[in-house]
Amino acid sequence: xxxxxxxxxxxxxxxxxxxxxxxxxxxxxxxxxxxxxxxxxxxxxxxxxxxxxxxxxxxxxxxxxxxxxxxxxxxxxxxxxxxxxxxxxxxxxxxxxxxxxxxxxxxxxxxxxxxxxx
Amino acid sequence: xxxxxxxxxxxxxxxxxxxxxxxxxxxxxxxxxxxxxxxxxxxxxxxxxxxxxxxxxxxxxxxxxxxxxxxxxxxxxxxxxxxxxxxxxxxxxxxxxxxxxxxxxxxxxxxxxxxx
Numbered sequence: 001x002x003x004x005x006x007x008x009x010x011x012x013x014x015x016x017x018x019x020x021x022x023x024x025x026x027x028x029x030x031x032x033x034x035x036x037x038x039x040x041x042x043x044x045x046x047x048x049x050x051x052x053x054x055x056x057x058x059x060x061x062x063x064x065x066x067x068x069x070x071x072x073x074x075x076x077x078x079x080x081x082x083x084x085x086x087x088x089x090x091x092x093x094x095x096x097x098x099x100x101x102x103x104x105x106x107x108x109x110x111x112x113x114x115x116x117x118x
Numbered sequence: 119x120x121x122x123x124x125x126x127x128x129x130x131x132x133x134x135x136x137x138x139x140x141x142x143x144x145x146x147x148x149x150x151x152x153x154x155x156x157x158x159x160x161x162x163x164x165x166x167x168x169x170x171x172x173x174x175x176x177x178x179x180x181x182x183x184x185x186x187x188x189x190x191x192x193x194x195x196x197x198x199x200x201x202x203x204x205x206x207x208x209x210x211x212x213x214x215x216x217x218x219x220x221x222x223x224x225x226x227x228x229x230x231x232x233x234x
Binding site (some may be wrong): 045110 | 166206
């Protein structure tokens with residue numbers, strides 16, 4: 001079974017600064033996908049960024065980038081130029097890659113609450 | 119774009135009452151999911167349906183039943199609600215592997231359910 005660990009329950013960052021959110025996971029699979037989801041106070045779950053395990057290049061989406069260390073099973077999210085609208089809970093998630101549709105379960109970490117200070 | 123639509127958004131029940139949470143998606147996705155979110159626990163999978171006509175248990179299925187009514191709709195039923203089922207419930211959907219691998223899951227806005 002896969003596990004996803006987010007050990008920091010809360011973090012705070014000054015507006016315009018950079019912050020890194022940590023995530024580690026445990027799996028015996030070699031082919032999988034990792035995601036970061038954002039949940040603002042509105043409760044919506046918004047996909048921030050996605051990483052395929054077979055890709056060595058770290059994914060980036062505008063101000064969001066990841067540091068994917070496959071051997072260390074680490075998947076951290078870096079937010080540059082933090083904005084007030086980044087205040088939210090952030091979830092790291094894992095899914096095993098499959099061609100058949102079996103075991104399509106997405107495993108979430110417990111989340112980290114990020115507060116951006118003005 | 120509607121995406122994933124859940125109804126209702128809020129509900130209060132008494133212990134022992136039953137109710138069905140509705141979920142519909144308009145993205146032609148094959149897979150649909152039901153999660154519950156509790157403080158400090160993240161999202162936990164209740165049931166999922168990898169494709170129309172199939173359903174499987176997730177991590178916390180006890181006390182729930184599901185129905186994949188058609189490709190668009192996936193409902194979650196609480197037969198006899200208990201206070202431990204007080205939670206926020208999310209429905210999600212994703213494209214199949216035939217559409218280019220594991221597609222990210224798209225989530226509805228959630229249902230806040232309180233059981234008294």
